[in-house]
Amino acid sequence: MKIEEIARSIVDSAFAVHSELGPGLLESAYEACLRHELGLRGHQVAVQLTQPVTYRGLQLDVGYRLDLLVDETLIVELKTVDQIQPIHHAQLLTYLKLSRKTLGLLINFNVPLIKNGIKRVVLNHPNS
Numbered sequence: 001m002k003i004e005e006i007a008r009s010i011v012d013s014a015f016a017v018h019s020e021l022g023p024g025l026l027e028s029a030y031e032a033c034l035r036h037e038l039g040l041r042g043h044q045v046a047v048q049l050t051q052p053v054t055y056r057g058l059q060l061d062v063g064y065r066l067d068l069l070v071d072e073t074l075i076v077e078l079k080t081v082d083q084i085q086p087i088h089h090a091q092l093l094t095y096l097k098l099s100r101k102t103l104g105l106l107i108n109f110n111v112p113l114i115k116n117g118i119k120r121v122v123l124n125h126p127n128s
Contacts, residue, residue, distance in 0.1 A: 003103055006074050011035040014107050018114035027080045031067055043070050051098050053059040066095055084108050095123045096123040
């Protein structure tokens with residue numbers, strides 16, 4: 001499956017979860033439901049995947065965890081906040097750079113309309 005097809009499927013899944021649950025729950029509930037929905041759609045989903053930092057050939061666990069890695073291709077960072085902040089965007093960019101992935105979705109479920117809570121984050125040069 002191509003990365004844009006995966007992204008569309010994730011967005012559709014987020015819409016399904018949000019329309020069923022609405023805003024106001026903790027992030028862990030949305031994570032579990034989104035993981036389940038993606039699984040129903042045939043995706044492989046890794047949850048809370050450790051993302052080490054490699055420094056001079058040594059892999060260091062610095063506490064980074066990817067909320068979801070879908071089909072070993074696309075990172076999904078989930079939030080349940082009043083408003084997405086620059087630090088949330090920077091967090092996803094960090095994960096993209098360290099994992100050498102090019103596309104991530106930042107999804108905030110704490111919004112009345114989920115379309116307003118989904119942001120694409122693209123890293124054109126993952127090694128930079």
